[in-house]
Amino acid sequence: DAGVTQSPTHLIKTRGQHVTLRCSPISGHKSVSWYQQVLGQGPQFIFQYYEKEERGRGNFPDRFSARQFPNYSSELNVNALLLGDSALYLCASSLNRGMGQPQHFGDGTRLSIL
């Protein structure tokens, strides 16, 4: 079975631009979460979507938005890119939001802002 897939794997943008990152969860998983990981830090939670609705939002500015589609895939959008947005963006899926559910991560999208 395919794991969590993310695209693109690498991306270079300039300040002020907009970016869209994509994530396909494991088949049957209905919950998708997005994380930002900066070198030397643990992943920081950005969003969780479950059944196409936002169920959690981390401490990120409104420039960050996301959505989940009927097939449970998800997009993360970031507007007005800043140098500080350079990071590895991870997507994780789980069956549902339950307590005992482990998250399965994709390989991430490495975003570099010039």
Next chain:
Amino acid sequence: ILNVEQSPQSLHVQEGDSTNFTCSFPSSNFYALHWYRWETAKSPEALFVMTLNGDEKKKGRISATLNTKEGYSYLYIKGSQPEDSATYLCAFRRAGGSYIPTFGRGTSLIVHP
């Protein structure tokens, strides 16, 4: 802001050594504690989900314990092998609200042959 601390930050051991590291988290409003292994150039892999005080989980040579009253979890690796080299992350989920996970910075383990 929740404080999830992992120690040590990095660890070098010889093949065959047993080792352990710590994840500290707030002792109130506990919901769940997750452990992940993250090898270089791969995606984080879920190791354990721990939900009850006193939980002990085991997967091969790796085991974990949980103390929610004092706010810590230990991860143990018995007889370390070079393939155990990775960053080990813990993530604390607090009860209430959206149960957002807060990750520690990880412990980087290098096992020398």
